[in-house]
Amino acid sequence: MKLYYSPGACSQAPHILLHEIGLDHDAVKVDLKAKTLEDGSNYLDINPKGAVPALQLDSGEVLTENAVVLQYIGDRAAWPEVLPPLGSFSRYRVLELVNFITTELHKRFSFLFSRDASDDVKQFVKGDLAKKLSWIDQRLGEGPFLMGEELTLPDAYLFVITRWADKMIGLDQWPNLRAFYERMQKRDSVRNVLRFEGLLQDDTPAREKADH
Numbered sequence: 001m002k003l004y005y006s007p008g009a010c011s012q013a014p015h016i017l018l019h020e021i022g023l024d025h026d027a028v029k030v031d032l033k034a035k036t037l038e039d040g041s042n043y044l045d046i047n048p049k050g051a052v053p054a055l056q057l058d059s060g061e062v063l064t065e066n067a068v069v070l071q072y073i074g075d076r077a078a079w080p081e082v083l084p085p086l087g088s089f090s091r092y093r094v095l096e097l098v099n100f101i102t103t104e105l106h107k108r109f110s111f112l113f114s115r116d117a118s119d120d121v122k123q124f125v126k127g128d129l130a131k132k133l134s135w136i137d138q139r140l141g142e143g144p145f146l147m148g149e150e151l152t153l154p155d156a157y158l159f160v161i162t163r164w165a166d167k168m169i170g171l172d173q174w175p176n177l178r179a180f181y182e183r184m185q186k187r188d189s190v191r192n193v194l195r196f197e198g199l200l201q202d203d204t205p206a207r208e209k210a211d212h
C-alpha cells in the first residue's frame, strides 16, 4: 500500500501507525500547495479533494479521510489492542477518541495554519481549542496512552496534535499532554517517521529500521 503524506501534516498519524504495526508500505510526498508529487504528477488525480492523507491499496482503490484511513490500517494489525475487533465495546471507545480528535481538535488547527484567517479569528480558535485540549489532557491522565496501557489508533493522531499544539500554543497548560508528547517522541515508530519526513532534529539512530 502507498501512503500519500506531507511532512508534519495529519498524515503523520497513519504514517506512525503503519510503523507501529509493521505494515509494509511506500510513502509518497505531496506538495500540498502545488497539489503535485515529486515526479511532477498531479495529486488531484489520486485524491480530487487535494488533502492528505490518502492511502492507495494494492487493488488501486484510494481511501481518504484520516479517521477512516486509521481504522483501515488498525484492522490490519496482527494484535487486537490497537483497534479492538467488531463486537468489543472498547472498539467504540477507541473510535470515539479518533472522532473527537478529527472533528474537535484537528480541524480547529487548520485555522491556526491558515494565512487567510485574521489574528482575531486565530485568538478565538486558540481559546476554543484550549478547552478541548484540557478535556483530552484530563482524559489522558498519566496514561501512558489514551486507552491506558496499550497504544491505540488515537494515540498516533494525538501525537500529531500535541506536536502542533507545542508549536502554535505551547503545552505548559497541559502537563499530561506534554508528558505524552515527550514519551511518544522516544518511540522508534515516531522517530522513524519524523526522520523520514525530514523533521527529526536530534538524529540518534532508532533501534528499528524504517521500512521504506
Ligand SMILES: N[C@@H](CCC(=O)N[C@@H](CS)C(=O)NCC(=O)O)C(=O)O
Pocket: 009, 010, 011, 032, 049, 050, 051, 052, 053, 064, 065, 066, 067, 102, 110
Ligand atoms: N477531511 C480530511 C482533511 C485532512 C486535512 O485537513 N489535511 C490537510 C493537512 S493536515 C491538508 O491536506 N490540507 C491541504 C488541503 O486541504 O488542500 C481528513 O480528515 O483526512
